[in-house]
Amino acid sequence: MSRPLQTFHGGIHPEQQKGQTRAVPLQPYPHPGGELVIPLNQGIGSANRAVVAVGDTVRAGQRLSECFTPLSVPIHAPYDGTVTAIERRPLTHPSGISCLSVVIVPDDDTSPPAPTTDLPASTSSASLDALLATLSTETLIERIRMGGIIGLGGAGFPTATKIRKGEAQNIETLIINGMECEPYITCDDRLMQDHSDEIIRGIEVLNQLLKPTEILLGIEDNKPEAIAAMQRAATASSARIEVVSCPTCYPSGGEKQLIQILTGKEVPSGGFPHQLAILCQNVATVYAIYHAIEERPLTQRSVTISGDGVAQPGNFHVAIGTPIRPLLESCGLTDQPVSVTVGGPMMGFPLKNLESSITKTVNCLIVNKSATSPSQNSPLNCIRCAACSDACPVSLLPQQLYWATQARNFDEAQSLHLFDCIECGCCSYVCPSYLPLVDYYRHAKGTVRNQQREQVKADHARNRHEFRDARLQREKEEKAKKLAAKKAALKAKKANESRAQHESSAVEADKKATIQAAIDRAKARKAAL
């Protein structure tokens, strides 16, 4: 606790809005029947391939897909049930695209989604310590991967891949992120209060895998109960875990900001924490890691449902694949039209389709009555007041980035470090002219990425074209050569033939001559007689 903390540049103090849900313990959300829609594509990896077929019956925890790249992890069935369809369904994603999904209808007597606390280890009753003592590192990491674990803080990076990278780098500092700095969200807060032991067990798994020299669990000081609970649980652990209370200031929960707060180090621009021998994991991910080691794959996650558009806000363990509409209805969705934000109000995105379902990266749904949500002030001109650069945790110059991105001068934007922007939205929050600054940066990043992709494609195409030309040329040459060879062969053959003919005719002529000579001789003899 007495650890000297650093601060990051800027930051803001938005209204917390956590009061609505912070006192509501995490409860399992009972599935109301009906479909579960589990997208094959979650997190950042490429899409999986389903290994079940329509009509198959599946058991809770059964793997539904296989995956082919290190960046994707499989998905699992949350309940016993029947696969009724494998088809494209709307995905909970900023773009509102649809994605190939496995649709399951759970059996009537739905078992609670695995894993919950009161569920005994489904396949192995051995305690975690025994598992850690007997299983090889490789097996442990493979269980995390096959358990379908990705970063649950929102990034969706496959945890096993992150651990492998960290393992190769000899991690010294393991940082567990319990900051939860976004307004409204309290599910990590509740997870730390209600499941502190399981989080600690998850940390022990990472401790065993990475053997760091220190383990720091950072929690914002607006969550005293969570800090107390984690401290209590940490003292009982074999791993040396330091629970650090950090000043509340958005975006302290950003990975880079948390690293700066706890260690004073800065992740190099364009680099990764493991270059500093640091690895960060979110508390919800650590909780899921523990269950994955005991072979309970990730089939549910904790979700905060809040906002003035629901009558009973709260925190729930929700099965992955649960459609959002019935979930919100069971929380008392108002009849009025609502706007739903997925994730926090600062970095989240507006939900396009209430029929899409909970994925592994959805940590919060904020339901607001559209009528009363503050109408966006119309943007005025930028007055270059620099309030935005004072607030930027990365020390960028958002107003200059704004001019550059608005003029679609993306080279300039990149030299102003566009890609170091963490899209935290602090600049938009303070801009007195109400400019939607971060939207400009997101859009610019997307455009630049597309351009780069196009460039790669074009390069690729050009390469292919050149390659093809070269191949054609080579083929032509080869053909010509072959042709020439054939011709030569033909010629030679002909020559041979003609020579043979010639020879044979010569032989013939000889023969004829001999015959003639014989006839002549006979004639002569006759005449002499």
Place this chain on the structure above:
Amino acid sequence: MQAIPHNRNTTSREMGMVILALLPGLVALSWIFGPGVWLHIAIMVPAALLAESAILLLRGRSPFTALKDLSALLTALLLAAALPPLLPWWMAVLGVLFAIILAKQLYGGLGQNPFNPAMVGYVILLISFPLEMTRWLPPTGLDGTTLSMGQSLQIILGNSDLLTLDALTSATPLDTMRTQISQGHTIQEGLLQLDSGLLAGAGWEWINLAFLAGGLLLLLRGTISWQIPLSMILALTLTALLFNIIDPAQFNTPLYHLLSGGIMLGAFFIATDPVTASTTPLGRIWFGAGIGVLVYIIRTWGGYPDAVAFSVLLMNMFAPLIDYFTQPSIYGAVKQKPSARSKQP
């Protein structure tokens, strides 16, 4: 598009704060020099708003959203605070039109203008009407014989001939001092020529102190940041101190410089105009310091008695360059070691 929460601070409110903070200075001005400044405001503000609306309509924008930002109002007030109190009305209007139309709207409106509009208006007037622009009233407020509202109105509307005007008006202390020194007199002799005030030119120190008070309010409220005013004041003080030590007979004291002319108005209200100043923290320091030094140079060796307007405009020109060279180092900046760099061919 996600409607991100907001701290509910608005540009209009920031501008409104600046306008409020101008009030003590304006009151002091009218106390010392008569109600001319209020008369100027009364004609310049409508002129500014009309000009802004007209241009916006011409550009096919809604004037309402732009007027809401209060920037046109603020420009008119700043210019009014800088004008001599008996300037004919049409010159004042001309000045504000130059400020709004030429210096601001022709560049694309608020935020796009490289030069401080009020100061552009001021300098154009100063160059066009040097006589009228340097004719100030004696600080009669101090002995209670200020011009009445009626008298001021008469003069501003042009109903009095120049003779009475000449009798009424005088040069500013800065102006007198310049003339005295250029005629080979010393500071001491120069001061005798003036109704010398407590610290600087008579009356002016009160005006400057009033603007300082308003400026401090802005600082406390966080409406402006400390870098520009502080660095400007420090730079002027140090430069003045240096020359004052070298030759006290030739060069005035720092305090005299600080409390004369438009220094406090300039330091807290004009140089801090975010649109035309540097935006990086370090850049603001260079920007303010540049103004401070330039003010001293122009006052001492230049052709004009006061120098805030020229100095601000000059530094406005350099603001983009200063910004470019003072970009803060970002989080995780990959610092190149000099040795590593020199090794590269």
